[in-house]
Amino acid sequence: MGTAMVLDLVLIATAITLGPMHNSAFILLLSADRGLLKGLVFTLTWLVELVVVVAGVLLLTGGAPPSRHSAPSTAGLVVKLTVGIALVVYGERKRRRGATRSRGNPRWMARLDRVSGWTAAGLAILLQPWAMVAAGGATVMNADLSSAATFVALMSYFLLATATLFAMELYATFAPARAHIELDRLRTALTTHQDQAIVVLSLLLGLWLAAKSTYELVKLS
Structure with a gap:
């Protein structure tokens, strides 16, 4: 797995893990009755989704990168180009609508303190940024499973994309009183700056994916 591919995975995973919407929802889940269990269900579902997408891509490629000028490549x-353009368009539209004005979280988030474990799993599926996950899958298409470095890079991708969830889950487990206060403050900050965060993440990752994919496609022509 080349350095450029690893960099792509790091950037994609970082954008995934920093998404404000799922982090806000996760904090509300932790504050609910049996919140640690529901948070764990959410986190594991989130992780499984990432693994399934990557595993599906690797099954299609057989764990060997396709040739440079092949149709799969x-x-x-x-x-990646399509996802990049979509993220840029989405981020720019949100910015033009007024990213500096926070509209708060959707009303359904106020009911997260009463959801079941199954609903927590469903929320992980619903809130997963699937466009970014698709970009990660497209990046993994060129992975070579015969290299030990590939396994390290993929494990790092999974862990980084789930890092904020694991961190909050562990914090709430080992320091529940302090975590309740600090995570509530974090949720308030995320709610206040939610639109700005979405704009920044969408534009930065979208521009990177679009520019890099365009460059690679031009090289192939």
Whole structure:
């Protein structure tokens, strides 16, 4: 797995883990009755989704990167280019609508203190940024499973993309009183700056994916 691919995975995983919407929802889950269990269900579901997408891609490629000018290789670049453009368009539209004005979280978040474990799992599926996950899958298409470095890079991708959830879960487990106060403050900050965070993450990752994929496609032509 090349350095450029590892960098792509790091950037994608960072954008995934920093998303304000799922982090706000997760904090509310932790504050609910049996919140630690529901938070764990959410986290594991989130992680499994990432693993399933990557595993599916690797099964299609057989764990060997396709040749540079092959249809699968080109398709992977097209997917990343499409996701990049979509993120830029989404981020720019949100910015023009007034990213500096916070509208708060959706009303359904106020009911997260009463949801079941199954609903927590469903929320993880619903709130997963699937466009970014698709970009991660397209990046993994060129992974070589015969290299030990590939396994390290993939494990790092999974852990980084789930890092904020694991960190908050552990914090709430070992320091529940302090975590309740600090995480509530974090949720308030996320709610206040939610739109700005979405704009920044969408534009930065989108521009990177679009520019890099365009460059690679031009090289293939």
